[in-house]
Amino acid sequence: MQTRQLFHGGDYNPEQWLDRPDILEQDLELMQKARVNVVTLGVFSWALLEPEEGVFRLDWLADIIHKLYERGISTILATPSAARPAWLAHKYPEVRRVRADRVRELYNRRQNYCYTSPVYREKVRRIDQELARRFGGDPAVVLWHISNELSGECHCELCQAEFRRWLQERYGSLQALNKAWNARFWSHDYTDWEQIESPAPQGENAVQGLTLDWKRFVSSRHIDFFRFERDCVRALAPQAEFTANLMYRFHDIDYHALAKELDVVSWDSYPTWHKRGETVEETALDTAMMHDLFYSLKGKPFLLMESSPSFTNWQPVSKQKKPGIAMLSALQAVAHGSDSVCYFQWRASRGAEEKLHGAVVGHDGRTDARPFRETVQVGEALEQVAQVAASGRPKQAAILHDWSNMWALEGSSGPRNAGLGYWKELAGHYNALARAGITVDLIGQESSLEGYGLVVVPMLYLIGEEFAQRLCQFVKQGGTAVVTYWTGVVDESDLCWLGDTPHGLTRMLGLRRAEIDGMYDGEERRCSPVEGAPAALPATRASVLCEVAALDEEDPAVPLLVYDEDYFAGAPAAAVHAYGEGRAYYLASRFTPEFYESFYAEAAKQAGLAPACDQELPWGVLSSRRDGFLFLQNCTEAPVTVLGCELAGWGTGVWQETENGWEKIL
Numbered sequence: 235m236q237t238r239q240l241f242h243g244g245d246y247n248p249e250q251w252l253d254r255p256d257i258l259e260q261d262l263e264l265m266q267k268a269r270v271n272v273v274t275l276g277v278f279s280w281a282l283l284e285p286e287e288g289v290f291r292l293d294w295l296a297d298i299i300h301k302l303y304e305r306g307i308s309t310i311l312a313t314p315s316a317a318r319p320a321w322l323a324h325k326y327p328e329v330r331r332v333r334a335d336r337v338r339e340l341y342n343r344r345q346n347y348c349y350t351s352p353v354y355r356e357k358v359r360r361i362d363q364e365l366a367r368r369f370g371g372d373p374a375v376v377l378w379h380i381s382n383e384l385s386g387e388c389h390c391e392l393c394q395a396e397f398r399r400w401l402q403e404r405y406g407s408l409q410a411l412n413k414a415w416n417a418r419f420w421s422h423d424y425t426d427w428e429q430i431e432s433p434a435p436q437g438e439n440a441v442q443g444l445t446l447d448w449k450r451f452v453s454s455r456h457i458d459f460f461r462f463e464r465d466c467v468r469a470l471a472p473q474a475e476f477t478a479n480l481m482y483r484f485h486d487i488d489y490h491a492l493a494k495e496l497d498v499v500s501w502d503s504y505p506t507w508h509k510r511g512e513t514v515e516e517t518a519l520d521t522a523m524m525h526d527l528f529y530s531l532k533g534k535p536f537l538l539m540e541s542s543p544s545f546t547n548w549q550p551v552s553k554q555k556k557p558g559i560a561m562l563s564a565l566q567a568v569a570h571g572s573d574s575v576c577y578f579q580w581r582a583s584r585g586a587e588e589k590l591h592g593a594v595v596g597h598d599g600r601t602d603a604r605p606f607r608e609t610v611q612v613g614e615a616l617e618q619v620a621q622v623a624a625s626g627r628p629k630q631a632a633i634l635h636d637w638s639n640m641w642a643l644e645g646s647s648g649p650r651n652a653g654l655g656y657w658k659e660l661a662g663h664y665n666a667l668a669r670a671g672i673t674v675d676l677i678g679q680e681s682s683l684e685g686y687g688l689v690v691v692p693m694l695y696l697i698g699e700e701f702a703q704r705l706c707q708f709v710k711q712g713g714t715a716v717v718t719y720w721t722g723v724v725d726e727s728d729l730c731w732l733g734d735t736p737h738g739l740t741r742m743l744g745l746r747r748a749e750i751d752g753m754y755d756g757e758e759r760r761c762s763p764v765e766g767a768p769a770a771l772p773a774t775r776a777s778v779l780c781e782v783a784a785l786d787e788e789d790p791a792v793p794l795l796v797y798d799e800d801y802f803a804g805a806p807a808a809a810v811h812a813y814g815e816g817r818a819y820y821l822a823s824r825f826t827p828e829f830y831e832s833f834y835a836e837a838a839k840q841a842g843l844a845p846a847c848d849q850e851l852p853w854g855v856l857s858s859r860r861d862g863f864l865f866l867q868n869c870t871e872a873p874v875t876v877l878g879c880e881l882a883g884w885g886t887g888v889w890q891e892t893e894n895g896w897e898k899i900l
């Protein structure tokens with residue numbers, strides 16, 4: 235889907251207001267005021283669309299879709315499978331999920347259907363096809379939104395049987411499965427497929443290969459369910475395009491795999507602005523890393539499907555966005571590749587779980603309320619920068635973020651079980667690169683490395699042979715790689731690689747891992763730069779895990795930093811190695827943010843990566859590029875001057891590249 239405009243709108247739940255035509259009328263009027271051009275409809279409408287089994291009522295929805303369209307507002311139409319009607323859950327218990335402890339849930343909440351249940355699929359097929367028949371060719375519907383926030387897992391008998399089938403396909407024989415899981419350990423050899431069950435608190439949880447495969451299976455079930463729904467609609471609406479709304483630091487689904495099935499990636503962003511102990515700049519970076527992940531999934535613009543115009547109601551403490559933050563946050567999404575700014579929700583519901591969640595229109599319905607006023611301002615700004623729509627981003631640096639690795643890393647027992655802080659590790663590298671104005675993609679082990687100057691491989695505990703080879707090739711041909719501690723430990727089955735590690739990378743790095751030592755929270759080891767080293771790095775402190783490397787005897791890396799303390803004092807804490815036309819850096823531990831800033835300033839320069847803005851920017855100003863556009867965002871409260879212009883506190887400037895240089899368009 236190529237947009238020629240930036241979408242502005244959000245989740246709209248008119249089904250909650252059908253007895254208030256005056257409010258529905260007011261919605262139309264206020265949406266136009268707020269420069270809304272798209273809404274998401276139908277996410278939670280099933281009970282109204284099919285009030286009784288097989289009885290479909292779609293007229294109310296058609297009426298709303300068309301009234302909106304007459305006013306220039308398109309619809310992203312959702313399939314309602316995320317929340318099923320009570321009649322369905324009661325009549326067909328198999329559609330209700332079974333938890334890991336094997337208890338079947340009662341009818342409750344949402345996003346808790348069994349994705350394997352043939353009954354559920356059949357019911358979903360019926361309603362999806364009713365929608366597709368009615369709206370499949372409707373010009374008002376610009377995109378289909380499958381279900382809502384696919385997530386969670388089901389352990390019912392249907393899923394167990396499907397899991398066994400999935401394993402049979404993956405391994406072919408029990409012998410191969412036992413080998414892959416090293417099931418001989420504790421005498422767990424399986425002799426019949428029926429003996430295999432999903433992990434459970436009161437059941438198996440020590441065969442880590444099983445746990446890893448279960449996570450892969452659950453992920454593949456969600457993807458299969460997405461595909462199923464998409465194809466139900468597609469069969470009757472061949473031109474339709476599809477998205478699913480993805481989530482922050484999400485665990486349950488391999489989004490690289492899911493993205494292959496989507497036409498457009500979209501995601502729901504709820505940053506914890508003004509969180510205690512975190513600056514606005516830090517929250518912005520945390521969010522930017524997600525935007526960048528979602529751009530990278532398909533290497534093209536995504537949609538910001540949900541965001542709060544003001545506050546949420548599910549964070550431990552839900553802070554209001556202070557004046558200016560709504561704009562900063564909206565334009566940040568666009569700066570990083572979003573072609574939309576959409577909200578959850580247009581109008582606040584009156585009752586139930588989300589009645590006190592922020593909305594564009596509150597219970598007072600006032601247009602002088604701050605969320606409404608700020609939404610109008612965002613709408614105006616989006617119109618001003620509409621030409622950004624559909625533009626791509628430069629390819630510069632990539633950080634490896636691989637779901638199988640994350641699952642295996644977190645599922646293993648090792649030198650530190652008190653939290654490895656995997657995302658914190660990624661953020662350490664990301665923040666330094668983003669602060670330096672480098673465009674960062676987040677890619678998987680199967681992604682192509684072509685076009686990148688720098689590839690960062692943080693804690694890639696599970697490494698595939700093929701990826702290791704491609705990374706070496708990438709460096710050989712002139713690329714720069716940064717490989718950290720706790721990389722290359724196990725294969726795809728979570729079996730430890732035999733021989734020297736990081737597996738497949740020791741020649742490229744000019745060293746091998748000899749030992750790794752766990753650190754308690756707050757425990758650190760001083761590290762200092764090596765005199766005369768080819769790169770000047772600052773002294774720093776190592777934490778979390780301290781890897782002890784032994785340099786290759788024939789073609790050793792050059793240490794840049796050494797540990798100062800403990801029995802491993804003198805061992806390299808950071809090193810660089812020339813390999814082919816390129817270079818490979820090695821980081822033996824987790825260091826301070828200041829260290830990463832100096833390190834990446836140097837590594838990016840060496841790799842020939844130019845910052846988004848060629849002028850030095852004041853601290854707290856983040857820069858990003860979309861092809862032909864430059865975004866500068868002031869993440870501090872004080873005004874700053876950039877490119878000769880004043881940016882207010884939390885202000886954003888957008889420039890377009892023209893024949894005469896940068897022209898300010900916002």
Ligand code: GAL
Pocket residue numbers: 382383502504540546547578588591
């Ligand atoms: C999202 C969800 C929405 C709404 C919102 C509240 O995760 O998709 O339906 O619940 O959170 O922040």
